[in-house]
Amino acid sequence: MPDAADESKPQAIETARRVIRDASSVAVLTGAGISTDSGIPDFRGPNGVWTRNPEAEKRSTIQHYLADPQVRRDAWQIRLESDMFTASPNDGHRALVELERSGRLHTLVTQNIDGLHVIAGSSPDNVVEIHGTVHRWECVDCGARGPMQEALDRVRAGDPDPSCPICGGIMKSATIMFGQSLVAADLLRAEIAATQADVLLAVGTSLMVYPIAGMVQVALEAGRSVVIVNAQSTPFDSQATVVVQGSASAVLPAIL
Numbered sequence: 001m002p003d004a005a006d007e008s009k010p011q012a013i014e015t016a017r018r019v020i021r022d023a024s025s026v027a028v029l030t031g032a033g034i035s036t037d038s039g040i041p042d043f044r045g046p047n048g049v050w051t052r053n054p055e056a057e058k059r060s061t062i063q064h065y066l067a068d069p070q071v072r073r074d075a076w077q078i079r080l081e082s083d084m085f086t087a088s089p090n091d092g093h094r095a096l097v098e099l100e101r102s103g104r105l106h107t108l109v110t111q112n113i114d115g116l117h118v119i120a121g122s123s124p125d126n127v128v129e130i131h132g133t134v135h136r137w138e139c140v141d142c143g144a145r146g147p148m149q150e151a152l153d154r155v156r157a158g159d160p161d162p163s164c165p166i167c168g169g170i171m172k173s174a175t176i177m178f179g180q181s182l183v184a185a186d187l188l189r190a191e192i193a194a195t196q197a198d199v200l201l202a203v204g205t206s207l208m209v210y211p212i213a214g215m216v217q218v219a220l221e222a223g224r225s226v227v228i229v230n231a232q233s234t235p236f237d238s239q240a241t242v243v244v245q246g247s248a249s250a251v252l253p254a255i256l
């Protein structure tokens, strides 16, 4: 955890608390950093999956996944062992549930695919999983979908690259890979949230993945306050209303 901002931290927490308290609606954007304290590594933090193994990025790229059966077999093995299916929400996820219960959550947009916001108790109607979910599989050919455990059971039973039970097509997890487009309706909800809510609270995200990092730009252009909570600095720190450097699971309960 970087300590550079520690001296100013109590003050930043107080400012963030005040900005959020005075807002009648808050849009939230979360990234992998809100789930690291649940034991799920991020991609770009110091311990990130891609920081440690740049090759892993290939498995998240649709062209490689479709073209190379070995990439798919590796991906299914990694899904089998993934921490995401056993992880539990932490105090950061729970603080956002409280924000919703207070009636001031506009929309919770998450880049996470771990499903932990809904597991923590956030209403699925208010959560936009902009990069999809690992809890379901989907067929790239016919669009069929089903529970991920169904697909994992087939891998466990000895099918290293299971194909679609409906059309025989290639199956993947229901996440948006690099090279795939986001769902237009989800992107629109994110933009509306950034434009309408008094405050945009960005948590645990490097703000380097577009177009969703553009939510911050949209909020700034609409004259909204922007609160950033992240362990490391982001490209938007200098434009934010307030930046709190620290761990989401400790900072969110303090500011919400």
Ligand code: NAD
Pocket (backbone or CB within 6 Å): 030, 031, 032, 033, 034, 035, 036, 037, 040, 041, 042, 043, 044, 045, 046, 048, 111, 112, 113, 114, 115, 131, 203, 204, 205, 206, 207, 208, 209, 229, 230, 231, 232, 246, 247, 248, 249
């Ligand atoms: P990222 O890996 O690019 O950035 C995560 C950021 O969180 C980093 O800047 C890091 O410093 C910070 N961070 C790490 N631990 C933190 C903590 N405890 N408290 C506060 N901040 C912390 O992640 P991203 O911006 O979400 O970007 C990208 C992509 O990674 C998304 O597409 C997402 O789908 C995918 N991803 C999701 C998960 C998940 O679902 N849990 C995990 C890894 C990656």
Ligand code: ZN
Pocket (backbone or CB within 6 Å): 139, 140, 141, 142, 143, 144, 164, 165, 166, 167, 168, 169
């Ligand atoms: Zn199919």
